[in-house]
Amino acid sequence: MNDRPLPGVRRASRPGGEHESQFCLLRQRRFAPFFWTQFLGAMNDNVFKIGFSSLVTFQTARFSGVDAKTAAFLISAVFILPFVLFSATSGQIADKYDKAMLTRFVKTFEIGVMLIGGAGFVFHSAALLYVCTFLMGVHSTLFGPVKYAYLPQHLSKAELVGGNGMVEMGTFVAILAGTIIGGAAAGFVEHGAVVLACGCVAIALVGRLISAAVPESAAPHPELRINWNPVSETWRNLKLAREDRTVFLSLLGISWLWFVGATFLSSFFSFAKDVLSANPDVVTVLLGTFSIGIGVGSLLCERLSKRRIEIGLVPLGSIGMSVFAIDLYFASHAIPPAAHLLTVGEFVSVLPHWRILADLFLLAMFGGFYSVPLYALIQSRSQPGHRARIIAANNILNSLFMIVSSLMAVALSAAGVSIPGIFLVTAILNIVVATYIYSLVPEFLLRFAAWLLVHTFYRIRLVHAGRIPDEGGAVLVCNHVSYVDAVVIMAESPRPIRFVMDYRIFRSPLAGWLFRQAKAIPIAPAHENPAMLTRAYDACAKALAEGDLVCIFPEGKLTRTGDVNPFRHGVSEIIHRTPVPVIPMALRGLWGSVFSRHEAGLMPRPVRKGVMSRLTLAVGEPLDPATVTPEGLQQIVTALRGARK
Template sequence: MTEQSQFALLGKKRFLPFFITQLLGAFNDNIFKQSLILAILFKISSGTDKALLINLCALLFILPFFLFSALGGQFGEKFAKDALIRKIKFAEIVIMLLGAAGVLLGSLPLMLAVLFAMGTQSALFGPVKYSILPQHLEEQELVGGNALVEMGTFLAILAGTVGAGIIMASSGYASIVAACVVLVAVLGYLASRGIPAASPAMPELKLDWNILRQSWLIMKLGLGQRPAVSRSLVGNSWFWFLGAVYLTQIPAYAKEWLNGDESVVTLILTMFSLGIGLGSMLCERMSGHKVEIGLVPFGSIGLTVFGILLWWFSGGFPEAAVAHDWLTVLSYSQAWWILGSILGIGLFGGFYIVPLYALIQSRTVEHERARVIAANNILNALFMVASAIASILFLSVAELSIPQLFLTISLMNIAVNSYIFKIVPEFSMRFMIWLLSHSMYRVEHKGLEAIPDEGAAVLVCNHVSFVDALLVGGAVRRPVRFVMYYKIYNLPVLNFIFRTAGTVPIAGRNEDLLIYDAAFKKIAEYLRNGEVVCIFPEGKLTTDGELNEFKNGIERIIETNPVPVIPMALQGLWGSFFSRDPHKGLFKRLWSRITLVAGTPVAAESVKRELLQAQVAALRGDRL
């Protein structure tokens, strides 16, 4: 299959209407919410404490995520998602008509009620929004689809925030806001009518209207998933904890530490949002069009590094009698370091969040997906509330400065993700594989579509170096169970990766009969479970770059477990540091192009070791 950029999805009916729908929804939420906040600050005279009202706005918008996400998860399982989205978007029109009336009348209670209704609509939409993607996208499109959604969401947030500021500066702001929110809601509904059918995953589900009980059950369902999914929920929510801290503190940071005006706040928000968008877009290319969770540790490292750099470069910014505008701020070299750090936080945030969303979607069974995402939304809301409490404690009680708060959460990021990666070492393993295939080697893939998307299969490949398994495992979209010589399996450092990946150690029959028999039993178990197993039939590394004779183990495996066999070959590894070339050097063939090529699957009844050896030799060709 030809790999395309994620932007190709924007030309497909199965994605574009949904993308426009969610984009307009995020934009409308932020236009109304930010306009309300600015109206409280500058337009509406009230004897009530303005700071209290602004905090009330935040509470009213986030409270529905606690109350109604569980209901949204049930709706997403029971009803057709396309029809459900249209009903939710029609409700948005009604809500925004009330919001427009509140703005035109200057009625603060009505606008606050509408804000709560908006939060409710978003809470119901969230589980459907992410659970519909796996129904309309192929697995190799999930990363790109999620990247576009994340980019669109953050750019819509930015556009809504900036747009509200521009509108509220006008004397006729009320009529403009009223017309804008209703128009965008109507456009969002019209876009939703183009979303293709998405059948319900569990139409027989009986709705439970007890909010507290169902929220608790859905949280148990989400956190009770396999560790890779449940800890991805935690990681996802932790990202929103970090994001909430940064986004909440940016206005005060711009004013107090950069001596800037409102335009500087917009500049920083723009850099942060562009960073998220850029990181999301780069995810697909860096992951090779597959769900590559190895990018999560990479993103986590970047979040910490750039958070520390932001703290390091803050302080001592030139003062002025009048607040700096954004152009004045850009005239100082220190500002470029600060803005670069903020861009880096957003960039690596994209690397962090997109693979997590894709993993949650791809590894959750269809009839639980919407409820698991509902659990994620509840957890996100909890973490965002926790971020507000933590900020108050650090800034008011511990009396830290805002840059010191940024430093603190950057160090907390190390602790939180160390816990996640310890519980699910697959993250660390995939990161090491990704790092190897993007640092020492440039790996090109050919013909890998021959490997089935589902069902058991055996891969056979030539054995050139100690890192063959890492290169194959990093290239294949599905998890691969490797069979390898037990002495290589036991190598320091690499053993951690092999154990995490479920590798099967094997020895010669005359060398260790127990290991030999246990290996074939484990291989049979993997194949019965419909997994992909990879073996190196030579049984040892090549010492001269040429193929060794294939052993008869492959025939024994297929005789017991008749599954397709896909021949593969690695080209260009001989002479590298990890090969047994006597003339190798540390920098020999560094950053060289390695090719992994797969051939036509061989039916079980045709499997012979001589045939497979000839096919692997033909695939490898003359390039050792």
């Protein structure tokens, strides 16, 4: 059989082999120098911020005019302010110039900034340290669009989730390393400031050396004329992001995550001192636990999503974040009182403290499930010519949300709300915001429902799933074995699918809601409702013309024997109106389950046969619509299914 794809069918690429680990990217020049450059930048940010926060919280007397209770929130707000002011400009710069050149410029700038910060540490000057905090925010603002626009330029779509997972993991491991170094250095009462100054400058120098190996990254829009007005350009970037509703709401979703994350991270110093009665070293344990959780969640995303952009993980992440944030509130009230500030050894020897650490780890891990698919979705669905400006819009929204987070925390603290109370308020707000976003974009909840159902009951093997086109209209045809066939296909498709479904299914409250949200197309036989049949064909034609995938089960009914029923002529009518590639598919292993019409299917296979039941979804070669007949399709689908039902 000819292995070349038909025009309009773009297959998913699999560089380096279908099962190549995301860690293999660390051996490749297109990723490794960039990874370590951003790693060191994130680590230096946190060495500086944690060192600064620790000094002003636990050695307040050395810094005149500083309020220890609000200093951590103020430091976060000052760091974030440049994102609001300069993100629009930095997005244009990243689209106009080579990203490797920009990376080296940013790392050179970092050296100068850290010399200022070093002077602030040595002379115990809060003013210089706040200036350095602002300039490090400028550094991160310039690098942000470069960082996230670089990945889709050097990684294939199949590598995006893994690459983003590595970057997110690296960022939070860098936060952990920076937290440990910054906290440990600040712990030297006499010489901590000098150690911090030398450490920050040294890390900046190493980062600049590594950045020299970042490969050339051609500018996607070199003729772009930069608008230096940050107000008008910020508004233009936000309008640009709003052109794709799903992308814009994904930006809001990521920004909300930063709101939640900033609230927790900025609270850890006061949480440790005032709630846990612990010393600064315990702050390092809290931040480390949180960072490891984010890293683990980010890395697990590739495995859970099977190297695809699986937005079904996003609702899972938001649910987990709220559950463990609420439990953190209750766990904080079950802590025994302490007579003095606990050391790390004393802290970990108290059993209720392990519940605190578990809540922080799991909250952060689910945050990784939430963030990585959203970043990959934005990168994949943004136009290359203005991708960096979309990332800039993301940074603007992130910074606004983080500033609001700081202001909310300061206001709640001033009103007498405890740190655990702030955590509870954040968890409740997370539920409200998540519900609102998912009501606007049902695609997230649909993918979550499909992913959860399929991965709870089945272990699915995909055969040639890359033959489902990445873009453009196509008709998918499949055998009809069970009531969950559409859900299985929905869960395993890299793209949304418009299913052609029997109109009676829409009468069911649950299934009807599910398929209405998925924009399924109701169809009826000509002898029952000819008008509905005509509307169904019209809807299929419109969907295919707009570049959507349409899936039909040509048998028209569930099999009662496990064998493939004769295919009807509906598929011929669809491709006659809109000639697009036809993708034959076959499901194996669903016959005999509770969802099929098998007489023995009284309970799900997981109950009868063990933890999970094996399924196979096999995808055939795309077919030229001019050569497709119902009889020929039936033969191909039957052959794809094989002997196993």
